[in-house]
Amino acid sequence: MLFGFVSCDNGGGDIPVEYGMPSAKYRVKGKVIDADTQEPVPGIEVVTGAVHTGDGKEWLSYPDTLITDKDGAFATERTEFPSKKYRFIVRDVDGDANGTYSKDSVEVEAGGFTGGSHWYRGETSIDKTIEIKKETAKDNEK
Numbered sequence: 001m002l003f004g005f006v007s008c009d010n011g012g013g014d015i016p017v018e019y020g021m022p023s024a025k026y027r028v029k030g031k032v033i034d035a036d037t038q039e040p041v042p043g044i045e046v047v048t049g050a051v052h053t054g055d056g057k058e059w060l061s062y063p064d065t066l067i068t069d070k071d072g073a074f075a076t077e078r079t080e081f082p083s084k085k086y087r088f089i090v091r092d093v094d095g096d097a098n099g100t101y102s103k104d105s106v107e108v109e110a111g112g113f114t115g116g117s118h119w120y121r122g123e124t125s126i127d128k129t130i131e132i133k134k135e136t137a138k139d140n141e142k
Contacts, residue, residue: 024113025123026050029075032068032090034101035115035131040072041101043094044132048076050083050110062089067093082121087111090132102133 032044045067049060061081066074086108092101108128116122 007031020119022082022119023079024050024116024121025077025079026110027077027123027125028086028128030088030127030128032045032072032074032129032130032132034060037134040068040070041098042068042070042130043073043092043098044072044101045091045093046074046084046130047089047091048074049074049087050080050087051107052142053081060098082113086126088128088130090130094133101132102135104130104131104132106130 003105003132008140030046032040032041032046033039045065047060047063047065049063051058061083062078064076064078068074088100088106088108089103090106092098093102106128108126110124112124113122113124
């Protein structure tokens with residue numbers, strides 16, 4: 001019987017050979033407000049995630065779905081594959097409880113990762129206020 005062994009020996013060099021996947025921690029919080037009144041909007045679905053590109057397409061690797069609280073606020077902490085872009089997709093999911101708002105998408109730069117080394121890129125904080133507009137009769141005709 002023959003056994004094979006593989007190691008991560010770097011041949012005695014200064015740079016260790018590692019296996020793994022790059023990751024970064026995102027501390028995300030924000031608020032959804034009415035674009036006209038600047039008042040917080042509760043009951044809004046907020047899908048968040050780091051934006052990745054490849055093969056001519058963009059996607060959120062591990063989207064997280066949140067619902068705004070009574071103050072229009074949302075928050076999450078997550079670790080995922082690092083990206084320089086982070087997206088928020090907002091959608092009114094509570095019917096007419098707070099009026100009817102149009103779906104929207106907002107993208108921000110995600111940078112300033114700190115405290116990382118090797119595969120772990122560190123962490124970053126994103127704080128975003130998102131303004132959404134109420135749907136009008138004209139929007140409903142589309």
